[in-house]
Amino acid sequence: MKNVLIFGATSAIAEATAREYALKGCNLFLVARNTEKLETIATDLKVRGATDTAYAQLDINELQQHQSILELANSKWGDIDLVLIAHGTLPDQQACEASVEQSLDEIKTNALSTISLLTLLGNQFEQRKSGAIAVITSVAGDRGRQSNYVYGSAKAMVSTFLSGLRNRLAKSNVQVLDIKPGFVDTPMTAEFDKGPLWAQPQDIAKAIVKSVEKNRNIAYAPFFWWGIMMIIRNIPEFIFKKLKL
Amino acid sequence: MKISAWGNYPSVDTRLLLPSSFNSAEGLLSDCSSVIPRGLGRSYGDSSLSSEMLDSKLLNRFMSFDADTGMVTCEAGVSLADILEVFVPKGWFLPVTPGTKFVTIGGAIASDVHGKNHHCEGSFSDHVDSIVIATGSQGVVQCSRTQHSELFYATCGGMGLTGMVLAATFKLRPINSSYINETVVKAKNLAHALELLEKYESTTYSVAWIDCLSTGENLGRSILMVGEHSEQGALKAGKKSLLNIPVKLPGFLLNQFSIQAFNFLYYHKVLKEYSEHHIHYEPFFYPLDGIHNWNNMYGKGGFTQYQFVIPKAAGLDGMTEILDRIAQSKRGSFLAVLKTFGKGNDNYLSFPMEGYTLALDFKIDSKLFPLLDELDKIVLKHGGRLYLTKDVRMSEDMFKSSYPHWEQFVKIKQQYDEQGIFSSLQSKRLGI
Ligand SMILES: Cc1cc2nc3c(=O)[nH]c(=O)nc-3n(C[C@H](O)[C@H](O)[C@H](O)COP(=O)(O)OP(=O)(O)OC[C@H]3O[C@@H](n4cnc5c(N)ncnc54)[C@H](O)[C@@H]3O)c2cc1C
Numbered sequence: 099m100k101n102v103l104i105f106g107a108t109s110a111i112a113e114a115t116a117r118e119y120a121l122k123g124c125n126l127f128l129v130a131r132n133t134e135k136l137e138t139i140a141t142d143l144k145v146r147g148a149t150d151t152a153y154a155q156l157d158i159n160e161l162q163q164h165q166s167i168l169e170l171a172n173s174k175w176g177d178i179d180l181v182l183i184a185h186g187t188l189p190d191q192q193a194c195e196a197s198v199e200q201s202l203d204e205i206k207t208n209a210l211s212t213i214s215l216l217t218l219l220g221n222q223f224e225q226r227k228s229g230a231i232a233v234i235t236s237v238a239g240d241r242g243r244q245s246n247y248v249y250g251s252a253k254a255m256v257s258t259f260l261s262g263l264r265n266r267l268a269k270s271n272v273q274v275l276d277i278k279p280g281f282v283d284t285p286m287t288a289e290f291d292k293g294p295l296w297a298q299p300q301d302i303a304k305a306i307v308k309s310v311e312k313n314r315n316i317a318y319a320p321f322f323w324w325g326i327m328m329i330i331r332n333i334p335e336f337i338f339k340k341l342k343l
Numbered sequence: 344m345k346i347s348a349w350g351n352y353p354s355v356d357t358r359l360l361l362p363s364s365f366n367s368a369e370g371l372l373s374d375c376s377s378v379i380p381r382g383l384g385r386s387y388g389d390s391s392l393s394s395e396m397l398d399s400k401l402l403n404r405f406m407s408f409d410a411d412t413g414m415v416t417c418e419a420g421v422s423l424a425d426i427l428e429v430f431v432p433k434g435w436f437l438p439v440t441p442g443t444k445f446v447t448i449g450g451a452i453a454s455d456v457h458g459k460n461h462h463c464e465g466s467f468s469d470h471v472d473s474i475v476i477a478t479g480s481q482g483v484v485q486c487s488r489t490q491h492s493e494l495f496y497a498t499c500g501g502m503g504l505t506g507m508v509l510a511a512t513f514k515l516r517p518i519n520s521s522y523i524n525e526t527v528v529k530a531k532n533l534a535h536a537l538e539l540l541e542k543y544e545s546t547t548y549s550v551a552w553i554d555c556l557s558t559g560e561n562l563g564r565s566i567l568m569v570g571e572h573s574e575q576g577a578l579k580a581g582k583k584s585l586l587n588i589p590v591k592l593p594g595f596l597l598n599q600f601s602i603q604a605f606n607f608l609y610y611h612k613v614l615k616e617y618s619e620h621h622i623h624y625e626p627f628f629y630p631l632d633g634i635h636n637w638n639n640m641y642g643k644g645g646f647t648q649y650q651f652v653i654p655k656a657a658g659l660d661g662m663t664e665i666l667d668r669i670a671q672s673k674r675g676s677f678l679a680v681l682k683t684f685g686k687g688n689d690n691y692l693s694f695p696m697e698g699y700t701l702a703l704d705f706k707i708d709s710k711l712f713p714l715l716d717e718l719d720k721i722v723l724k725h726g727g728r729l730y731l732t733k734d735v736r737m738s739e740d741m742f743k744s745s746y747p748h749w750e751q752f753v754k755i756k757q758q759y760d761e762q763g764i765f766s767s768l769q770s771k772r773l774g775i
C-alpha cells in the first residue's frame with residue numbers, strides 16, 4: 099500500500115489506522131469536514147513517518163462533490179491503492195422513531211453517502227484491476243435491535259452492497275473488505291459505560307491493516323465478535339423479538 | 344466512574360473529562376471545581392485522583408520534529424511508548440526514561456521522572472524546552488526557563504497542580520542502535536553495591552536490584568546492571584507484550600515465602616559475578632512492561648511503592664538503618680531498586696537530590712502504614728524525602744519538612760489558579 103485515501107479521516111478509528119500506515123511511510127490523503135482537525139492530524143502523521151500528506155474538506159452528504167474529490171486524490175501521487183471509508187454517526191434511536199426526517203438523514207450519512215462513494219470507486223478500481231476498498235460497517239448491521247435499528251439497517255445496507263461489489267470485482271483483482279467492529283472506545287461512544295468487551299481504536303486499526311494485508315473479505319474486530327454475532331444471528335426470531343436488546 | 348492509579352489503592356468516584364483540543368480543555372476547565380490532570384495512571388498513589396479528572400488520552404498528536412536537532416513537540420497525552428515506536432527507527436531515543444514506557448509526556452513532566460541515567464542526564468524536565476499549559480485562572484500559557492519561568496519550575500515536578508499540560512517541546516537523544524551493551528555485576532552486600540555504583544559513575548545507565556530479605560553481612564546483597572547505548576545492531580522499536588494479568592489475583596499469593604523465593608532465585612539466576620550482554624533496550628529499560636497489568640498480582644487491597652532519597656553523605660548508614668528495619672519487619676518487597684542521583688534541579692517540588700534512592704513495593708494491609716511511618720522518621724533524620732508520584736500516605740508534616748520549597752510552590756500555584764480548582768487527594772492530604 100503506497101497511496102491511501104481515507105474518508106472520515108477525523109474518526110478515532112480512522113486516525114489510528116492512518117498512524118499505522120504513516121509508520122509504514124505511505125502517502126495519506128485525508129477527507130473530513132473539520133479542517134482544523136485535519137490539519138492537526140496531517141501534521142501528526144507526517145511526524146510519524148508518512149512520506150506525504152494532503153487533505154480535503156467534505157461534508158460526506160454533499161454527494162455531488164464525491165467525483166471531484168476522488169479525482170483530486172488520484173492526481174496527487176498517482177493511483178490510490180487503498181481507500182478506507184470510516185465516517186459515521188450513531189443516531190439517537192428514539193429521536194429517529196419520532197422523526198421521519200431524522201431517520202432518513204441518518205440513513206443518508208451512514209449508508210447512502212457510502213454507496214455513492216462505492217459506486218464511483220467500484221468503476222475506477224474495476225478498470226484499473228488492482229487496489230483495495232475497505233469500509234467500516236458494524237456488528238450492529240448483523241441484526242436489527244430495538245435500541246439502534248436505524249444505525250443497524252444503514253450498516254446492513256452497506257454490508258450487503260459490499261458483498262455484491264466484492265462478487266463483481268473479484269475477477270478484477272480488487273479487494274473489497276467489510277470491517278465490522280464491536281464496541282470501540284471512541285468519541286462516538288463517549289457516553290457509554292465501558293466493560294471488558296470494549297476495544298481501543300488502535301486494536302481495530304491493527305485488525306484493519308492485517309485484514310488488508312491478508313486480502314480478507316469480512317473482518318470482525320476484535321475477531322471474537324464473529325462468534326458473538328454468530329450466536330445472535332441464530333436466535334430464532336420468535337424468541338429474539340421478545341428480548342430487550 | 345470508579346478509578347484508581349497503578350497501586351489499585353485508593354479508588355475514587357470521578358467525573359472523567361476528555362479534552363480533544365487546547366480549546367476544549369479550557370472550556371471543560373471553566374466548569375470544574377476540584378480537578379486534576381490524568382495521564383496513563385502509572386503513578387502509584389493518589390496524586391492523579393480527584394472528583395474530576397482531566398484525562399489527556401485524546402491529546403495524543405505530534406506537532407513537529409526537527410531531524411537536525413532531535414527537538415520534538417507533541418501533545419501531553421503522547422506516551423513514551425509512542426515516541427519510541429516512531430523515533431527509534433529514525434535513530435532517536437528518549438533523553439530520560441522511567442522503568443515503564445506506558446507514561447505520558449504530561450505525566451513525565453508533572454512527576455519530573457528520572458531514569459537510570461539521572462547521575463549523568465538529570466531528570467526528564469531537564470530536557471524540556473517549553474510547555475503549553477491550561478491554567479486555572481490565566482488561560483492557556485506557554486512557559487519555559489525564560490517565559491513565565493516560575494510557572495515552568497512549578498509545573499515540572501508539580502504533580503498536575505499548576506494546570507493541565509497540553510503540549511511540550513523536548514529534545515531526544517541520537518542513537519545508532521536499539522541495543523544496549525549491558526554489564527551485570529553481583530554485589531555481596533550494601534557497601535559493595537554502593538562501591539560498585541561509584542565505580543560505574545561515568546557509565547550512562549546504572550541501577551541495582553536489592554534482595555531486601557537478606558540480613559547480617561549479606562544485608563543489601565544485590566545485582567548491579569549498567570549499560571551504554573551500543574553502536575551495533577539494528578534500529579528497531581520493541582515488540583508488544585504478550586502476557587496480561589486481567590483480573591486482580593487473590594492477595595495471599597504474595598507472602599513472605601514467595602517473595603523470599605523470588606529474591607533468592609533472582610539473585611542466583613545471575614550465575615557469574617560479572618557478565619556482559621548485548622540486549623535490546625526493551626528488556627533493559629522495561630523489564631516489567633512485558634506483563635500487562637502486573638499490578639493486579641497484588642490483589643484487591645492494592646499495593647504501594649515506598650521510594651525515598653537520602654543525601655550522599657548519609658549513604659551507607661542511612662540505607663543500612665532502613666534496610667535493617669525492613670528486613671526485621673519480614674515484609675519483603677519483590678522489587679527493591681537502588682540508584683544514585685546526580686544533582687537536583689531548580690524545580691520547586693522535584694524529587695531527586697544528590698544521593699541514593701531506594702524504591703520498594705509493598706502489598707497494602709493494616710500493618711504496613713505504621714511501618715512506613717517509622718521509615719519516614721529515619722528518612723527525615725537523614726535529610727531525605729519521599730517521591731510524590733509513588734506516595735499514598737505520607738503526612739503533611741513529613742512533606743513540609745522534607746520539601747523546602749513547598750511554600751514558594753503554593754504561591755505560584757495560587758497566582759495561576761486563583762480559585763484553587765486544581766487539587767488531588769494527595770494535595771489535600773499534604774496541605775498544598
Ligand atoms: C512499573 C513502573 C515503573 C516506574 N519507574 C519509574 C522510574 O524509574 N522513575 C520515575 O521517575 N518514575 C517511575 N514510575 C512512575 C511514573 O513514571 C510516574 O508516576 C509518571 O508520572 C506516570 O505518568 P502517567 O502518564 O501515567 O501519569 P498519571 O499517573 O496519570 O499522573 C501522574 C501525575 O502527573 C500528573 N499529570 C498527568 N498528566 C498531566 C498533564 N497532562 N498535565 C499536568 N499534570 C499531569 C497527574 O496529575 C499526577 O499528579 C514508574 C511507574 C511504574 C508503574
Ligand SMILES: NC(=O)c1ccc[n+]([C@@H]2O[C@H](COP(=O)([O-])OP(=O)(O)OC[C@H]3O[C@@H](n4cnc5c(N)ncnc54)[C@H](OP(=O)(O)O)[C@@H]3O)[C@@H](O)[C@H]2O)c1
Binds near residue numbers: 106282284
Ligand atoms: N465506536 C464504535 O463502537 C463503533 C462500532 C462499530 C462501528 N463503528 C464505526 O466506525 C466508524 C468510525 O467511528 P468512530 O468510532 O471512530 O467514531 P468517531 O470518532 O466519532 O468518528 C466518526 C466520524 O464520522 C465523521 N462524520 C460524521 N458525519 C459526517 C458528515 N456528514 N460528513 C463528514 N464526516 C462525518 C465525523 O466527523 P467530525 O469529526 O467532523 O464530526 C467523525 O470523524 C463509523 O463508521 C462507525 O459507525 C464504530
